[in-house]
Amino acid sequence: MPPLQGNSMTTSSMSPAEALASIALVAIAADGYLAEQEGQDMTMLLSRMALFSSYSSEALHRLFNHLLMRLKQEGPGALINQAKVVLPPDLRETAFAIATDLVLSDRTVTPQEQSFLEDLYVILDISKAMAQQIVQVMTIKNRG
Numbered sequence: 648m649p650p651l652q653g654n655s656m657t658t659s660s661m662s663p664a665e666a667l668a669s670i671a672l673v674a675i676a677a678d679g680y681l682a683e684q685e686g687q688d689m690t691m692l693l694s695r696m697a698l699f700s701s702y703s704s705e706a707l708h709r710l711f712n713h714l715l716m717r718l719k720q721e722g723p724g725a726l727i728n729q730a731k732v733v734l735p736p737d738l739r740e741t742a743f744a745i746a747t748d749l750v751l752s753d754r755t756v757t758p759q760e761q762s763f764l765e766d767l768y769v770i771l772d773i774s775k776a777m778a779q780q781i782v783q784v785m786t787i788k789n790r791g
Contacts, residue, residue: 664698665710666730667742670767672714673723674746677763686711688752692745698738723763731770739771743778747785754789 661669671693675685690707693699699707718726734742746767750760768778 661729661733663733663735663738664702665714666732666734667696667698667738667745668693668710669714669717669726669730670734670742671745671749672711672718673727674749674760674763674767676718676723677750677760678757679759681715685749685752689749692748727767727770734771736772740773740777740781743768743771743773744781744785747782748788751782751785751789 668689671689675681675689690704690711694702694704694707702710714726721729730742731739743764747764750756750764764778764782768775773781
């Protein structure tokens with residue numbers, strides 16, 4: 648997967664919900680492989696959030712497909728940079744926590760996923776201490 652720093656061209660604007668979903672999608676694709684189960688885990692996780700309360704399961708599926716197309720066309724760096732622009736500061740730690748949860752959910756962290764998380768907290772302007780705390784909590788959550 649190419650580095651996250653990259654072209655920040657904006658082909659279309661996105662909502663805060665789409666921004667959060669974009670970060671989640673790049674997280675599950677960070678290892679270069681997108682399993683169907685990971686997509687289902689992502690939509691289930693997002694569907695429980697207040698930010699997505701107005702989305703039906705069909706609307707979430709359409710959003711996932713739309714973002715997947717954008718990921719393929721624009722690359723992960725562009726998608727993350729576009730998401731950062733519209734993601735409210737109070738949702739950046741939430742986005743990082745969701746990304747971390749999705750990366751850790753299969754209990755295997757590839758070097759690409761590790762690198763993604765290390766880049767992501769910097770891009771989202773999250774302190775290293777907070778990022779480490781989030782990773783620690785998500786590691787505990789995904790143990791069982």
